[in-house]
Amino acid sequence: MAGHGARGRSGGRPTLEEVAARAGVGRGTVSRVINGSPRVSDATRAAVEAAVAELGYVPNTAARALAANRTDAIALVVPEPETRFFAEPYFSDMLKGVGAELSETEMQLLLIFAGSDRERQRLAQYLAAHRVDGVLLVSVHADDPLPDMLSQLEIPAVISGPRSAGETLTSVDSDNYGGARSAVEHLLARGRRRIAHITGRMDVYGARRRVDGYRDALLDEGLGVDELLIEQGDFTEEGGRRAMSRLLEHAPDVDAVFAASDVTAAGARQVLREAGRRIPDDVALVGYDDSAIARHMDPPLTSVRQPIEEMGRAMIDLLLADIADRRPSASRDLERRHAVLPTELVVRTSS
Amino acid sequence: MAGHGARGRSGGRPTLEEVAARAGVGRGTVSRVINGSPRVSDATRAAVEAAVAELGYVPNTAARALAANRTDAIALVVPEPETRFFAEPYFSDMLKGVGAELSETEMQLLLIFAGSDRERQRLAQYLAAHRVDGVLLVSVHADDPLPDMLSQLEIPAVISGPRSAGETLTSVDSDNYGGARSAVEHLLARGRRRIAHITGRMDVYGARRRVDGYRDALLDEGLGVDELLIEQGDFTEEGGRRAMSRLLEHAPDVDAVFAASDVTAAGARQVLREAGRRIPDDVALVGYDDSAIARHMDPPLTSVRQPIEEMGRAMIDLLLADIADRRPSASRDLERRHAVLPTELVVRTSS
DNA sequence: AGGTACCGTGGGAGCGCTCCCATCGGTGAT
DNA sequence: ATCACCGATGGGAGCGCTCCCACGGTACCT
Numbered sequence A, B: 001m002a003g004h005g006a007r008g009r010s011g012g013r014p015t016l017e018e019v020a021a022r023a024g025v026g027r028g029t030v031s032r033v034i035n036g037s038p039r040v041s042d043a044t045r046a047a048v049e050a051a052v053a054e055l056g057y058v059p060n061t062a063a064r065a066l067a068a069n070r071t072d073a074i075a076l077v078v079p080e081p082e083t084r085f086f087a088e089p090y091f092s093d094m095l096k097g098v099g100a101e102l103s104e105t106e107m108q109l110l111l112i113f114a115g116s117d118r119e120r121q122r123l124a125q126y127l128a129a130h131r132v133d134g135v136l137l138v139s140v141h142a143d144d145p146l147p148d149m150l151s152q153l154e155i156p157a158v159i160s161g162p163r164s165a166g167e168t169l170t171s172v173d174s175d176n177y178g179g180a181r182s183a184v185e186h187l188l189a190r191g192r193r194r195i196a197h198i199t200g201r202m203d204v205y206g207a208r209r210r211v212d213g214y215r216d217a218l219l220d221e222g223l224g225v226d227e228l229l230i231e232q233g234d235f236t237e238e239g240g241r242r243a244m245s246r247l248l249e250h251a252p253d254v255d256a257v258f259a260a261s262d263v264t265a266a267g268a269r270q271v272l273r274e275a276g277r278r279i280p281d282d283v284a285l286v287g288y289d290d291s292a293i294a295r296h297m298d299p300p301l302t303s304v305r306q307p308i309e310e311m312g313r314a315m316i317d318l319l320l321a322d323i324a325d326r327r328p329s330a331s332r333d334l335e336r337r338h339a340v341l342p343t344e345l346v347v348r349t350s351s
Numbered sequence C: 001a002g003g004t005a006c007c008g009t010g011g012g013a014g015c016g017c018t019c020c021c022a023t024c025g026g027t028g029a030t
Numbered sequence D: 001a002t003c004a005c006c007g008a009t010g011g012g013a014g015c016g017c018t019c020c021c022a023c024g025g026t027a028c029c030t
Helices: A016-023 A027-034 A042-055 A061-068 A083-087 A089-102 A117-128 A146-153 A176-189 A205-220 A237-250 A262-274 A292-296 A308-326 B016-023 B027-034 B042-055 B061-068 B083-087 B089-102 B117-128 B146-153 B176-189 B205-220 B237-250 B262-274 B292-296 B308-326
Strands: A073-078 A108-113 A134-137 A157-159 A170-174 A195-198 A256-259 A284-288 A302-305 A338-341 A344-346 B073-078 B108-113 B134-137 B157-159 B170-174 B195-198 B256-259 B284-288 B302-305 B338-341 B344-346
Touching: A016 A027, A016 A042, A027 A042, A061 B061, A073 A089, A073 A308, A089 A108, A089 A308, A089 B089, A089 B108, A108 A117, A108 B089, A117 A146, A134 A146, A134 A308, A146 A157, A157 A308, A170 A176, A170 A308, A176 A195, A176 A205, A176 A256, A176 A284, A176 A302, A176 A344, A195 A205, A195 A237, A195 A262, A237 A256, A237 A262, A256 A262, A262 A284, A262 A292, A292 B292, A308 A338, B016 B027, B016 B042, B027 B042, B073 B089, B073 B308, B089 B108, B089 B308, B108 B117, B117 B146, B134 B146, B134 B308, B146 B157, B157 B308, B170 B176, B170 B308, B176 B195, B176 B205, B176 B256, B176 B284, B176 B302, B176 B344, B195 B205, B195 B237, B195 B262, B237 B256, B237 B262, B256 B262, B262 B284, B262 B292, B308 B338
Parallel strands: A073 A108, A073 A134, A134 A157, A157 A170, A170 A338, A195 A256, A256 A284, A284 A302, B073 B108, B073 B134, B134 B157, B157 B170, B170 B338, B195 B256, B256 B284, B284 B302
Antiparallel strands: A108 B108, A302 A344, B302 B344
């Protein structure tokens, strides 16, 4: 593939020095060209670039990292035990966005698992040793010490779901509030009036925002919020089943359910079926995530799609910006950025 | 960029030299202790370890990589365009196994996307520059030049689905043949006699093995193989739909279908429903992969589970072994290893 | 006793790169 | 014509580590 015409000196990759010799210039000049410094004459630059091409020169990352004290690598920290998170397309999609955006740069992506205590231990060492230039954090719990640790070490980091409205780290999120609103507004438009909500885990900020959206949609319609119609779930199928059972008990006249995740909706669906309620005739159902399950459910589930791949891209963008900003040290006072990306309601036959 | 000694003395990470001074030994000795060399006296080792602990010494990867000409990193190459592969739990599960096994070592995991041409270009450079000690290859097409490139560069590599029976790379696979057999034997045991098979893409070795297993199960039962009962699919839902339509046309008396993937089964299911065939009463259905779709299908789908997480672990084991074997160069003649892990039939109500 | 093996150890010599300073012409100003 | 100045360039000095050779010491041999 790559035209490494010269695997040179008996197998060794060409070095800066060899390129310099070949181009008839000094080592420093080649370095400048490689790193895109403007202080090189056009003629020299051309000569160096030719030599680089001829020799198939590729910079040695290790040497560069050692000399420049940077790594050109960023870490994606994965809290592995969260199987829910892992199995959903969420992870894959985000990775896709991250990968796409990253491929525009010279940065490499390290995957670090921080599930077990030992793994977290290792991660701490990793970070302490500044083995990455920045960190991507996904699916972090409210009480996780990791984010604070990162701020303290002054390692640029971007978190995918902010932990609260006052998130200190740079963050990327989808519009949970708006997504929930659109789901409920859709149900209202369909004439439903007794719309229930099965929440996600309330220690997740996004889940709370969805509740807010649910409430406000009802209030803006002039309907009150019946607390009996709000049941707590935990994003899981089992949680959805339990919540739906309680719902049927406390509010048997429910005519629509907005669940905080597709999996939760699947659990709710099962209980509804067993109770003889038809979907959508008796009870309309809307989920969240627009996962494979939504498409394959019977009936296919209306769901709120999050632009996850775009979120991945945004995370990289923000992180790279943070890393760049950080370099001319002491410009720490840049305003923290928080990106919020729009969601989209995918209407299917369950509503 | 953090100038040289910049954060030096005050707050900088301790170096080997500093540990050596603290322990009252030479640099070389500390290096030996860090790397677990046996040629160090117990007393010295203890002293060094104490110094390491007191100073919180963590080796500088870049320096080590530069001096030792190795990277302590392995790459997981992801052929991104394969969205099918990416979205299925396959990827996540494998990653889980890889991560778990890797966390026992000092190796780090690099994720490299090789979807677009530009990405492949970069990957080639990457490999040419020997920026990783080894490579994990997943979901590789039969005509992909990557594997050969790896052999040529003599970079240790493990492939997750061998491309053929004569795979030259070290490989890990699940028992596609046995998995298919168990599915068909299960259907036979249930009294089915007109068992059809919707295949995967026939350029995938695993798909061919599944066909083999299907055939042999029938032959061993004393039943002939009716070629009309074998329809080609491509692992997708749409492929499943098309194949099932043809099947109903050519072999209307079909009483069971073994599909090469759950998604394919989902497509087949839809067509069966539309044709008024009940599952499992009229036609039993068995899928492959045991994905989320299988659990959530109506009726829940019997499926062949592959031990994907274990496959991930096995890949790492084999790769690390290859890397280790490689170091004392010229021991290239080690026999290529191929691990085949058993599958498990998960019986649900669709059969 | 002298010789031969080691063993544990110290430390020089790089690995390939970035930084930075010194150098060298060329330029416009005086 | 002279000088201060500036952009372009060369190359020394590390970055922190591993490799390996050399060294003194001890144990064992003849």
